[in-house]
Amino acid sequence: MPIKIPDNLPAKEILNQENIFTMDESVAYHQDIRPLRIALLNLMPTKETTETQLLRLIGNTPLQVEFVLLHPKTHTSKNTSVEHLEMFYKTFDDIKEEKLDGMIITGAPVEQMEFEDVNYWEELTQILNWSKENVTSTLHICWAAQAGLYHHFGVRKFALDNKIFGVFPHTVEVPNTKLLRGFDEIFHVPQSRHTDVRREDIERCPDLEILSESEESGVYIAATRDGKHIFVTGHSEYDANSLKWEYDRDVSKGLPIDIPKNYYPNNDPSRQPYNTWRAHANLLFSNWLNYYVYQETPFELTANINESLASAQL
Numbered sequence: 001m002p003i004k005i006p007d008n009l010p011a012k013e014i015l016n017q018e019n020i021f022t023m024d025e026s027v028a029y030h031q032d033i034r035p036l037r038i039a040l041l042n043l044m045p046t047k048e049t050t051e052t053q054l055l056r057l058i059g060n061t062p063l064q065v066e067f068v069l070l071h072p073k074t075h076t077s078k079n080t081s082v083e084h085l086e087m088f089y090k091t092f093d094d095i096k097e098e099k100l101d102g103m104i105i106t107g108a109p110v111e112q113m114e115f116e117d118v119n120y121w122e123e124l125t126q127i128l129n130w131s132k133e134n135v136t137s138t139l140h141i142c143w144a145a146q147a148g149l150y151h152h153f154g155v156r157k158f159a160l161d162n163k164i165f166g167v168f169p170h171t172v173e174v175p176n177t178k179l180l181r182g183f184d185e186i187f188h189v190p191q192s193r194h195t196d197v198r199r200e201d202i203e204r205c206p207d208l209e210i211l212s213e214s215e216e217s218g219v220y221i222a223a224t225r226d227g228k229h230i231f232v233t234g235h236s237e238y239d240a241n242s243l244k245w246e247y248d249r250d251v252s253k254g255l256p257i258d259i260p261k262n263y264y265p266n267n268d269p270s271r272q273p274y275n276t277w278r279a280h281a282n283l284l285f286s287n288w289l290n291y292y293v294y295q296e297t298p299f300e301l302t303a304n305i306n307e308s309l310a311s312a313q314l
């Protein structure tokens with residue numbers, strides 16, 4: 001949350017240079033407050049696990065959030081029960097006449113298919129188009145980041161010779177970017193992908209900037225300069241055991257898989273892995289929720305979101 005300080009206090013300039021978010025009394029006085037309406041478009045087969053992981057991160061801020069769970073109606077889920085979907089989930093048709101403050105779109109285990117072969121691709125492209133006018137900021141995770149970069153900007157994904165699998169050191173590429181406020185210069189993120197997007201393809205898009213990357217695992221976060229679309233290739237939401245679960249699954253199926261890098265103590269899969277990315281995961285989600293959603297979204301959600309974004313000042 002911002003520090004509310006008297007208008008014109010000299011410390012304001014120093015704090016702003018240090019990337020500390022301050023707000024004049026006059027601005028704070030005029031802020032209206034209401035719960036944020038955030039949708040989770042859950043494309044993962046392991047829906048309940050993903051709900052818990054993301055709710056844990058979204059819940060760790062002082063902001064009130066009304067969470068709407070969405071699943072693609074054009075896909076019949078094998079791994080999540082109909083009862084669970086009927087009880088807790090809506091579809092795009094249920095909300096397409098409304099507006100959202102924020103939307104998170106999850107990864108999906110379809111990265112080795114062509115986008116157009118994914119059976120809910122048509123529905124997803126409708127949602128992505130709709131998000132441009134009706135959502136203040138959308139956070140795309142892993143495969144959804146590849147899908148969003150491809151659909152909005154024509155950035156392609158490429159198959160990797162070896163799965164990027166492990167916990168990798170990442171760097172902040174744009175100093176003072178709001179999304180990475182408070183981050184250490186080097187921080188760790190789990191990655192688990194058979195495909196990749198290329199830095200040079202993103203750099204060719206003037207609307208995009210690369211906010212974070214890793215020497216070993218490539219681009220981590222790209223975003224549109226207006227903050228409306230954020231593309232995160234890694235899985236900061238993963239639990240300590242998520243990579244272990246994927247590794248054990250592949251070993252038990254006899255699939256070729258390396259031990260996840262920088263994960264098990266002494267690289268020994270019989271030992272319990274540590275979570276070394278939780279603090280930055282919490283910071284990423286609270287920065288997004290605060291600076292890209294709460295500070296930018298109009299109080300009247302029916303108002304024109306793009307007008308509000310254009311006039312918003314931090």
Ligand SMILES: CC(=O)SCCNC(=O)CCNC(=O)[C@H](O)C(C)(C)COP(=O)(O)OP(=O)(O)OC[C@H]1O[C@@H](n2cnc3c(N)ncnc32)[C@H](O)[C@@H]1OP(=O)(O)O
Pocket residue numbers: 043044045046075076077078079080106107108109110111117118119120141142143144192193194246249
């Ligand atoms: C790159 C990223 O985004 S990483 C995020 C993805 N990671 C994960 O999903 C990790 C957890 N998932 C898993 O371990 C596995 O998918 C499992 C164990 C749940 C199921 O694996 P399998 O039994 O081998 O595959 P299964 O045939 O059930 O299909 C798995 C999923 O692939 C997706 N899928 C497969 N084919 C298609 C298709 N043509 N169109 C759309 N989705 C498809 C679906 O999501 C499907 O699960 P769902 O029907 O419950 O939604």
Ligand SMILES: N[C@@H](CCO)C(=O)O
Pocket residue numbers: 108109110111192193194246
């Ligand atoms: N994280 C994924 C990659 C596959 O898309 C898994 O190993 O299940």
